[in-house]
Amino acid sequence: MMKVLHIGKQGNLQRFASADGFLSSLDLVDLKPGLPLAEYLSQAGDADFIIVDAITTIPGELIRQMPNLLAIHSEGVAFNAIDLKAADECGVYVCNAQGMNAMAVAEQTILLMVGMLRNVVVNDAAVRAGYQIEAKGAYMQNANLLELADCSVGLIGFGDIARQTARLLKAYQVKNIYYYKRHRLDPAQERRYGVQYRNLDDLLAQSQIVSLHLPVTKATRHMADQAFFAKMQPGSYLVNTARGELVDDAALIEALKSGRLAMAGLDTLDHEPVLKDHPLLNQPQSIASRLLFSPHIGGITAASFYRGYAMIDEDLRLVAQGQKTKRVVNHPQNY
Template sequence: MKAAIIGDPKRSAKYAPDWSIVKETDKVFFDLDAPVEEIVEKAGDADVLLADAIAKVPGELIKRLPGLKLIHSEGVAYNGIDTETAKNCGVPVCNCKGMNAGAVAEQAILLMLGLLRDVVGGNEAEKAGRQLAVKQAMMVSGITDLADCKVGLVGFGDIAVATADRLHAFGSQVFYWNHRRRTPEVESSHHVKFLPLDELLAECDIISLHVAVTPETTGMVNGDFLAKMKPGSYLINTARGDLVDNAALRAALESGQIAGAGLDTVAPEPTTADNPLVDLVPAAGVRVLYSPHVGGITTGSFKRGYRMMWENVQRVAEGKRPERVVNGCL
């Protein structure tokens, strides 16, 4: 078994399980920007292609690896892989669905709490010797408990479910919108209520994004979406920056249309200092809390993901159908 791996060999060494299939597979590593020619030259006879979740796997590469039996994302995302060409070539594309659901849910709640409690402002005030003045000001302006918030989840996949479960423990009222409404049993077990999207936006104090990037969802958080949000509400994005129209969110923040935003991901990546969602006027900038797209990269997440990935490599080696196929192949 030979594997072409587009990603960091150090990460593979740290998180890959101590299994025979891992040890016995001939692994050839490539940088994220490795050209097709290099991959074909060094691993043209690869049986499997394992790719960083943000790696590009173009159709040209897939067509030039004739022995390919599996393409596997190292994470949950697979939008960089030409899934249609893979399907046409008879190659299943798989991901690690659910590997980081709990971790990303924790990150979403961290951003919610951080905004409600102004943790960045409080940290700076404490270091500057303004503790009492800021405390007195916040007692007058008020601090909202997460338990007193109505939280709206846009999408209801694995991460949204994990977020809902954790929000229930905080005492929040949790609502969701999804293309396909879940059964009453699922809604009851996760303590959520369904609302049409426009009602969700108007009703909730916090809107948290949990949909995949598709042609339909790209830029869905636009001026119209933001205008429908409840005045004084917050936007949380731990999904993908591509869901957001940067100019529209910038305008909503700078005008005070929404109270703030918690962003674990900003498009395009890598995020630069001149990004319109980073280079904000000071009054808007203090109402945004960032994290560098780290919600889903915990140690536990990677260990789960690498087990999922190598379990599928083992299945392919044994002539079995891999699990979590996302391109309808096989």
């Protein structure tokens, strides 16, 4: 019987993997992250597969001491904590569950967009304080509540999540959906998703809502800086459901103070886990009321986990059969 070492939240495999799938046929060793290397080796050094949560490190030292290891599969999309060089050298596939949470994060993106346009932070507080009719009356008098279809939306990055977001925006009848990526789509794909290409500066200038959909790299870390915000429309909106490190917190605060940004909707912040001393949590009410937070939950719906484990099941079954997996992210030798 082949063996799988799961390093992550214990019980995930039993909960989310199909009962009649390939994974259920494996001898499971289910261990939590952060144990000494010797513990993993003593209990599962002969394992054929590792399934690991998306943020736990799999060092080369572990990979090199597992002689039967065929594949390492991330439970999520991220795989940067796995030593790819060691896996390449040992002929071990590294795979991720690309696209597993695309719809979930896209929904969270839309939620934050609509939540900002309807100012749910302030309006929830108004109702709780007994000022429901006053809040409603002010909006009726000013006639300034926007629908999503009133806005142009710019998507920076156009991977799986941004593509699902574009589909949802079309359902909301958004007419101008702009996108920026390093390599432009062909015209047929642009028509398919209902999007228009813009270079980054033009996208920032023409979009009332800007949504980030990029990984963190040396080039993208703190890309939303003072210069970035200066190129946006006055009174525009920022959404980040990607990675907190994309945004320079000090520049974001300044953009809110100056009115360059009306609001920011953030599912992820720099320096997670977010504690009470985080700078974005210690702003005056004039700024705090224009920040809409969610606790980095965009991609962790139950459906996402089931989709992810279906991908893992398929990939590891193919590897066991001596075939190339669909979602390999490295270049293992001898394959």
